[in-house]
Amino acid sequence: xxxSGFARGAAVLCVAALLVTPTIAGAATANGISYAGSSxxxxxxxxxxxxxxxxxxxxxxxxxxxxxxxxIGGVSKIFPAPNASAWPSPMIAGGTFRFAPADVAYQMxxxxxxxxxxxxxxxxxxxxxxxxxxxxxTVAGPKDDLVLFNxxxxxxxxxxxxxxxxxxxxxxxxxxxxxxxxxxxxxTDYTLPNGSKMSPNTPTSFSEHGIxxxxxxxxxxxxxxWSANVPVSxxxxxxxxxxxxxxxxxxxxxxxxxxNGTWTSPxxxxxDQKLTDFGTITGYQxxxxxxxxxxxxxxxxxxxxxxxxxxxAGGHGDGLYNEWLLSAHSHSLRTQNxxxxxxxxxDECLRCHSGEGFLKSIGYGADGPNDIGLxxxxxxxxxxxxxxxxxxxxxxxSGTGTQLRLGTDELCMKCHAANTLCTKGGGTAEIRSGxxxxxxxxxGPWMPDAxxxxxxxxxxxxxxxxxxxxxxxxxxxxxxxxxxxxALDADSCSPCHHxxxxxxxxxxxxGWQSATGRRLASAKVAVAAAKxxxxxxxxxxxxxxxxxxxxxxxxxxxxxxxxxNYPYVSAGLERAVILANGVGARxxxxxxxxxxxxxxxxxxxxxxxxxxxxxxxxxxxxxARPAGAARWSSVGTVLTGEGxxxxxxxxxxxxxxxRAVWSPMTGANLASxxxxxxx
Numbered sequence: 001x002x003x004s005g006f007a008r009g010a011a012v013l014c015v016a017a018l019l020v021t022p023t024i025a026g027a028a029t030a031n032g033i034s035y036a037g038s039s040x041x042x043x044x045x046x047x048x049x050x051x052x053x054x055x056x057x058x059x060x061x062x063x064x065x066x067x068x069x070x071x072i073g074g075v076s077k078i079f080p081a082p083n084a085s086a087w088p089s090p091m092i093a094g095g096t097f098r099f100a101p102a103d104v105a106y107q108m109x110x111x112x113x114x115x116x117x118x119x120x121x122x123x124x125x126x127x128x129x130x131x132x133x134x135x136x137x138t139v140a141g142p143k144d145d146l147v148l149f150n151x152x153x154x155x156x157x158x159x160x161x162x163x164x165x166x167x168x169x170x171x172x173x174x175x176x177x178x179x180x181x182x183x184x185x186x187x188t189d190y191t192l193p194n195g196s197k198m199s200p201n202t203p204t205s206f207s208e209h210g211i212x213x214x215x216x217x218x219x220x221x222x223x224x225x226w227s228a229n230v231p232v233s234x235x236x237x238x239x240x241x242x243x244x245x246x247x248x249x250x251x252x253x254x255x256x257x258x259x260n261g262t263w264t265s266p267x268x269x270x271x272d273q274k275l276t277d278f279g280t281i282t283g284y285q286x287x288x289x290x291x292x293x294x295x296x297x298x299x300x301x302x303x304x305x306x307x308x309x310x311x312x313a314g315g316h317g318d319g320l321y322n323e324w325l326l327s328a329h330s331h332s333l334r335t336q337n338x339x340x341x342x343x344x345x346x347d348e349c350l351r352c353h354s355g356e357g358f359l360k361s362i363g364y365g366a367d368g369p370n371d372i373g374l375x376x377x378x379x380x381x382x383x384x385x386x387x388x389x390x391x392x393x394x395x396x397x398s399g400t401g402t403q404l405r406l407g408t409d410e411l412c413m414k415c416h417a418a419n420t421l422c423t424k425g426g427g428t429a430e431i432r433s434g435x436x437x438x439x440x441x442x443x444g445p446w447m448p449d450a451x452x453x454x455x456x457x458x459x460x461x462x463x464x465x466x467x468x469x470x471x472x473x474x475x476x477x478x479x480x481x482x483x484x485x486x487a488l489d490a491d492s493c494s495p496c497h498h499x500x501x502x503x504x505x506x507x508x509x510x511g512w513q514s515a516t517g518r519r520l521a522s523a524k525v526a527v528a529a530a531k532x533x534x535x536x537x538x539x540x541x542x543x544x545x546x547x548x549x550x551x552x553x554x555x556x557x558x559x560x561x562x563x564x565n566y567p568y569v570s571a572g573l574e575r576a577v578i579l580a581n582g583v584g585a586r587x588x589x590x591x592x593x594x595x596x597x598x599x600x601x602x603x604x605x606x607x608x609x610x611x612x613x614x615x616x617x618x619x620x621x622x623x624a625r626p627a628g629a630a631r632w633s634s635v636g637t638v639l640t641g642e643g644x645x646x647x648x649x650x651x652x653x654x655x656x657x658x659r660a661v662w663s664p665m666t667g668a669n670l671a672s673x674x675x676x677x678x679x
Contacts, residue, residue, distance in 0.1 A: 022206055029181060030196065030202045030205070031194075032194050032268060033181065035180065035214050035218060036214070036225075036230045037208060038208060038212040038213040038214070040228050041214075041228065042055060043227070045213075056395065057396075061112065062210075062211040063211065066178050066179065066209040066210040067210065068105065069104060069105060072107055072110070075102060079110045079153075080116075080153065086158075086159070088100040088132050089149065089160065090165075092163060093164060094164030095151075095164040095165040096134075096166050097134035097135060098130075099130050099131075099132060099149050099165070100130070100131050100132050102131040103120060103130045103131050103132070103136075104118045104119065104121060104149075105119050105120060106118070106146075108174075111155050113155055115152045115155055115161070116153040117151070117153075118148075118149045118151075119146050119148055119149070120136060122136055123144075123147070124141070124146075124147050124167075125138070125143045136167055137167060138167075142169070142171075142258050145204045146169070147167050147169065148168040148169070148174060150168040151164075169259065172184060172258060172261055175206065177246075177247035179206040179207075179208065179210070180207045180208040180211065180212045181205075181206055181215075181218065182206045182265075182267075183202060183204065183267060184257050184258060185201065185202040185203070185204065185257070186200060186255050186267070187257065190254070193277040193278065194221070198268075216233070217234075217271070218270045219232050219233045219237075219270050219272045220272050220273050221272070222272065233271035233272045235370050235371035236384065237272045239384055239388075240271065240389075241325075241385075241389075242271070242274070242321070243389070244388040245275055245321030245324075246266060247265060248317045248318065249275075249321040250282035250283070250318055250319045251265070252280040254280075266278035266279060276336075281322060282304045282322055284322075284336075286298050286305065287326060288335075289337075304322070306476065306483075308468070308476060309323065310458070310466055311323055311466070312480075314460045315464060316464075321467075324388070324468075327469045327470070328469070329469060330385055331385060332352070345379055346379065347378050350382060351415075352415035354377060354382040354384060354385075355383075355386060355387050355389075355390040356372055356375055356377045357377040358386070358414070359372050360372065360375075360377050364405075386415075392405070408452060408453055409452050412453075413432075413452075416429055417429035418436060418553075418554055418557060426554075426557045427553070427554035427557030427558040427559075428559065430554055431558040433445055434565055437554060437568065438548070439551075439575035439579055439664055440551075440568065440572045443565070443567065443571075446564070446566060446568065447565075454496070456471060458492045459490075471492045472492045473491065473492070473493075474492070474509070475502065475510075477490055477494070478503055481502075491505075493509075512563055512566045513562055516562030516570070517561060519569075520552065520556065520573055522573070522577055523577050523580065526581055527548050527552060527576070527580045529580070530544075530545050530548065530611065530612060533583050533612070535583050535584035540670055541584055541611070543667075544579045544580070544582045544665075545579070548577075548583075551572045551575060551576035551579070552576055554572070555569050555572060578618070579665065581610045581611055582610060582611060583612070584611025584612070585662065586670070587606055587608055587609070587672035588609065589606070589673050590605075590659060590660055590672040591604075591606060592604045592605070592658060594677075595652065600651055601651055602651075602652065603648070604647065604658045605646065606660055607646070608646065608662055609644055610644065616644065617639055618639065618640045618662060619639055619662075620639070620646050620660050620661070620662055621634050622635050622636050622660055623658065623661055624650070625657045625659075625674075626656045627654055627655045627657075632659070635648075646660070650677060652679060655676065656676070656679075657675070658674060658676070658677065659671055659672050659673070660672040
């Protein structure tokens with residue numbers, strides 16, 4: 001990049017009084033990575049539509065994460081407004097100073113985010129006098145770091161968070177996730193995975209403020225990308241969850257920062273490297289390593305996770321990557337060491353099991369050649385699991401967040417639906433929607449106002465959705481209530497079911513699941529018995545057996561044990577028993593009594609013998625065909641009694657032939673022999 005080009009791209013980055021200045025674009029930084037700057041990227045990619053155009057990213061919460069006062073339009077545009085009663089900042093108990101908008105160089109967040117923070121325009125080299133008359137003291141640590149006014153204005157609630165406002169070093173704490181290309185000095189001399197040396201004398205620096213292009217696209221090595229003249233991480237690497245995980249993680253770095261603090265974002269990480277090379281990822285020891293092994297058992301004493309894999313404490317996006325690692329999404333295709341997770345997986349499975357396959361199925365990459373667009377999805381070549389970037393469009397065409405690629409329920413149901421390839425894992429879409437079970441009419445959703453994420457991604461007090469993707473049962477929440485750092489309604493049910501205790505909610509779930517388990521067991525027994533009958537091999541018997549198996553498979557594949565739609569599941573499993581017992585069903589010869597001219601009535605009667613189980617309680621349709629008529633028509637229905645017996649009084653106006661029909665499901669009819677009543 002030319003010096004004049006850099007001056008244009010960096011003009012908004014520099015505040016005269018700051019001791020920290022951005023790294024010169026294109027030059028290698030202390031961590032050995034070169035940055036071109038987003039202004040260089042946007043020379044080609046700056047439009048908001050068409051091939052490769054991602055300029056809309058700068059309007060997202062990530063793109064607008066940190067802004068200079070000039071970028072937001074000057075001090076008069078700061079949030080909250082300079083004349084608001086929120087200013088100057090309050091002297092909260094334990095605070096060391098008050099500050100005003102005139103003291104601010106950067107605004108982090110704003111009215112469109114949950115919290116707003118502010119970075120001082122004065123350095124850490126000496127105590128500085130603020131516009132309020134208070135002194136901003138120095139902080140132990142590098143003198144060339146930025147200083148954060150350590151207090152949060154709750155943007156939606158409209159007040160300051162009640163904690164003391166004190167100074168805090170930015171790059172030693174928040175900066176690595178909120179700025180691009182950050183270098184910070186180390187506590188001791190050590191070597192990064194790419195060979196770069198870090199030490200206590202490493203200068204504090206950064207490429208750009210905010211989460212910009214190269215927060216995700218910077219590369220450790222490789223070909224220099226066109227006129228940017230620096231290596232770039234392309235689609236396949238950037239879509240991996242570790243790219244998001246560099247910030248959304250509970251992480252123990254191999255080397256601490258210069259203040260030996262607890263903030264552990266890695267120096268020098270880029271998407272073409274392995275995040276595990278930079279430190280220990282909390283919870284990695286609980287990640288399932290192969291398809292055949294049991295689910296890892298997380299002890300209740302684990303300081304980070306409950307035994308379910310949900311974080312004990314969250315907030316600020318920390319730990320989302322850790323929870324994702326514990327979910328089945330993280331090994332839908334491959335384990336973390338790259339081995340195929342399900343050895344029997346076929347190419348046809350990839351639209352759900354592979355990130356590449358899913359993206360191609362929804363048309364991603366169709367607007368131009370890129371790593372996905374050019375890629376033929378196959379078991380041999382695909383590498384992506386269901387990563388963060390598979391569900392989230394990080395370059396949204398509109399809106400301000402990392403929006404989903406499809407509507408919330410549509411996104412989940414794209415894969416969590418029945419198909420002919422999977423023996424389990426499908427059926428949620430059908431069961432939840434009240435459709436698909438054989439012999440049962442469609443009912444629609446049982447909980448129509450609930451969306452998948454509301455239950456499977458319970459909300460913490462900090463506003464973060466869990467990415468474990470499993471229900472947090474109210475019974476578990478009751479058991480661990482004293483350990484919750486988040487809101488008391490941290491389970492999946494309480495936020496909607498007010499007025500019921502955690503114990504009551506758990507009793508409901510236990511009741512539904514126990515009853516479903518009993519019905520499922522009965523259906524399996526009936527299906528197993530039906531398979532042994534000769535009638536299961538052809539005709540009606542084969543149809544009934546397939547339908548019964550379908551109901552069992554859908555309910556098992558759904559996995560909720562009835563909770564997604566208890567009334568529908570109950571009806572479907574009861575019907576599965578009837579269908580299975582119907583394999584080999586037959587009517588004994590239908591008979592009729594002579595027509596009585598006095599009462600004008602005859603009696604049609606017979607016996608339905610089921611192939612298994614009780615023959616009582618079956619609905620039999622009586623059909624008639626008057627002499628000379630071409631078609632049968634229904635004249636009534638009757639329930640079979642003990643032993644399958646049934647009888648129906650008929651009143652024919654002329655000689656009429658009758659038959660009995662048993663129809664346990666649409667398209668499956670068992671008809672008796674006929675009997676004629678003569679007039």
